[in-house]
Amino acid sequence: MERRRGLRAGVILLTSLLLSAYVQAQDTLRLTLDSCLRYAYEHSSVVELARLGEERAEVTLHSARWQLLPTVNASAGEYWSQSGDQSSQDFSMGVNASMTLIDGGGRWSHYKRSKLARQQSQLQAQQSRRTVGEEVAEAYLALLMEGERLAYQQHLLETCRRQEAEGRLRYEVGKIMESEYQLIEANLRQAEKERDNLELAIEEDRWRLQVLLGLSEEVAVDVEPLETIPEESMMPTMESVMDLALERQPEMKIAEVGVEIAKQGVRTARAVYFPTLSVSASSSFYGGQQGLVDALGRFINQGGLNSNIGLSVSIPILNYSSASAQMRQSKIDLRQAEVEREQKGREFRQWVKRMYVAAEQSLNDYRVSRQLEQAYGANYEVYRKRYDEGKVGIVEFLQQQDRYLSALNDYLQSKYAYVLNMKMLELIKTEP
Numbered sequence: 001m002e003r004r005r006g007l008r009a010g011v012i013l014l015t016s017l018l019l020s021a022y023v024q025a026q027d028t029l030r031l032t033l034d035s036c037l038r039y040a041y042e043h044s045s046v047v048e049l050a051r052l053g054e055e056r057a058e059v060t061l062h063s064a065r066w067q068l069l070p071t072v073n074a075s076a077g078e079y080w081s082q083s084g085d086q087s088s089q090d091f092s093m094g095v096n097a098s099m100t101l102i103d104g105g106g107r108w109s110h111y112k113r114s115k116l117a118r119q120q121s122q123l124q125a126q127q128s129r130r131t132v133g134e135e136v137a138e139a140y141l142a143l144l145m146e147g148e149r150l151a152y153q154q155h156l157l158e159t160c161r162r163q164e165a166e167g168r169l170r171y172e173v174g175k176i177m178e179s180e181y182q183l184i185e186a187n188l189r190q191a192e193k194e195r196d197n198l199e200l201a202i203e204e205d206r207w208r209l210q211v212l213l214g215l216s217e218e219v220a221v222d223v224e225p226l227e228t229i230p231e232e233s234m235m236p237t238m239e240s241v242m243d244l245a246l247e248r249q250p251e252m253k254i255a256e257v258g259v260e261i262a263k264q265g266v267r268t269a270r271a272v273y274f275p276t277l278s279v280s281a282s283s284s285f286y287g288g289q290q291g292l293v294d295a296l297g298r299f300i301n302q303g304g305l306n307s308n309i310g311l312s313v314s315i316p317i318l319n320y321s322s323a324s325a326q327m328r329q330s331k332i333d334l335r336q337a338e339v340e341r342e343q344k345g346r347e348f349r350q351w352v353k354r355m356y357v358a359a360e361q362s363l364n365d366y367r368v369s370r371q372l373e374q375a376y377g378a379n380y381e382v383y384r385k386r387y388d389e390g391k392v393g394i395v396e397f398l399q400q401q402d403r404y405l406s407a408l409n410d411y412l413q414s415k416y417a418y419v420l421n422m423k424m425l426e427l428i429k430t431e432p
Contacts (some may be wrong), residue, residue, distance in 0.1 A: 029215065030222045033140050033423070036213070040136045041129050043214040050125035057114070057121040064114035067107050070099035075284075094284025094306075104274030109267040116264065120257045123250035126432035130249070133432070136212050137423045143205040143223050145416040150198040152408060157195055160188040167394070180394045187398055229415070230422040235363060238356050241425060242349065248431040251348045255341040262330070262337035269330040272316060272323040281309040355428060359421035365414035373404075373411035380404035 031039060041047055078091040100107065167184035170176045209221050246252060284306050316323065380400050387397040 028220050028222050029213075030224060032224045033137065033226070036140050036209075036221075036223070037133050037136055040132050040213050044132045044136075044212060045214050046128050046132050047125070048214075050121075050128035053121045054118070054125055057118040061111075061114040061118045064107075064111040068111060070097050072097045090286070092284060092286045094282060096280065096282035098278060098280035100276060100278045102275065102277040104271030104276070106268050106271030109264045109271065113261055113264040113268070116257050116261045120254055120261070123254045123257065126250045127254070129432040130427055132212065133427050134424060136209065137427075138420060139205055139209040139212055140223055141416045141420045141423075143202065143209060144225060145412050146198055146202045146205055147223075149409070149412055150195065150202060153191065153195045153198055156405070157188075157191045160184075160191040164188045175390075176394065183394050183398060187401075226419065229419060232363060232367070234422070235359065236425065236429070238353070241356050241429060242352055244429040245348075245352045249348070249428065250432065251344060252341075255337075255344040259334070259337045259341050262334035265330040266327070266334055269323070269327045272326065275316070276314040278312045278314075279310070280312070281307075283307040352428060355421070355424055359418075359425050362414060362418040362421045365410075366418040369407070369411040369414040372407045376400075376404040376407040 029039075072095065074093075074095050076091075076093040080090075164184050164187075167176060167181050171178065171181040206221060209223075210217075210219075213221060215221060286306065380403075383392060383397050383400040386392045387394070
């Protein structure tokens with residue numbers, strides 16, 4: 001038992017050293033799981049694209065807001081002309097303004113749709129943060145699990161090398177058969193293959209995490225081992241998870257906003273049936289010389305101030321076919337948005353339940369696999385000693401070793417699956 005405790009402590013240290021060994025030649029960013037998530041929220045390209053969507057929606061809203069206000073234009077000009085002995089110099093300046101007073105609420109509906117679209121883009125940005133968080137947590141924990149498996153595999157490889165050296169001596173002196181030595185040699189090659197495959201898996205997991213964090217190839221990421229495993233008593237109830245998910249996650253809010261946008265679309269389509277009333281006003285000043293002189297030979301200036309104000313009404317008469325089609329289309333869009341909201345609600349609740357069930361199942365797997373790993377580990381130590389003493393053969397010993405390695409692999413997978421699922425529940429309960 002003391003030997004196995006020492007092995008576990010050594011494995012933890014070796015895991016950290018092995019994970020660091022691959023990135024010594026590069027600039028290294030060492031991160032815990034929480035700091036890794038924070039870094040991803042700030043630098044991930046997925047989150048950045050969502051932020052750009054927010055900015056685009058803000059620009060659209062700003063444009064819709066200005067459409068509610070009057071338009072004002074100013075103009076100025078100066079002209080010269082010569083025709084024979086006659087010459088003229090003219091100039092003008094003016095200001096005109098116009099504003100739509102009544103349009104059936106079309107501009108106001110467009111403004112409200114733009115406002116809702118901005119809210120929707122903000123919610124989608126929150127959704128992207130949670131999605132990135134889930135992917136980063138999965139990649140981070142996969143890297144840790146492969147690192148811990150590699151540490152155990154390195155220890156096993158050293159054992160297999162020692163067994164191969166001892167087996168070769170026994171075979172040379174005739175204490176074991178050739179077939180037994182071949183099994184020992186094949187076991188060593190199997191351990192080397194597993195070591196190489198784990199190293200490749202670590203590189204793949206590390207690269208995946210780099211991409212999720214938006215890191216350049218010159219900067220490598222290194223992960224810190226978990227300080228603690230979530231306590232089994234920390235498992236929340238299904239009801240609390242569901243209530244917090246519905247309150248804080250953006251999926252249902254996005255669907256609700258989609259329905260409101262569709263309702264504004266119906267109001268916009270209905271606006272084309274109503275008259276449009278606009279008011280306009282302008283004022284201009286004209287001045288110039290037409291080549292005319294007075295009795296003293298001085299040029300005569302001509303000019304004046306012109307002002308006008310007016311109302312205009314536009315009444316749709318023969319546009320009802322297009323308007324009717326637009327109205328029907330907007331009502332279909334509204335019904336579609338309502339159906340999608342209902343479907344999204346069912347899917348979201350089902351997703352939360354599935355995540356919760358996965359967390360409970362992983363907890364059960366973790367409890368059982370932990371006990372099995374300890375039992376098979378103790379049994380393996382017994383057979384290892386008996387094999388060293390020559391009391392059991394190589395076939396029986398390798399069978400026990402394979403059983404222990406299988407139990408160890410199940411334990412590590414269930415352990416990190418449990419940690420990942422608990423982290424997923426935490427992300428579900430937390431506002432992105």
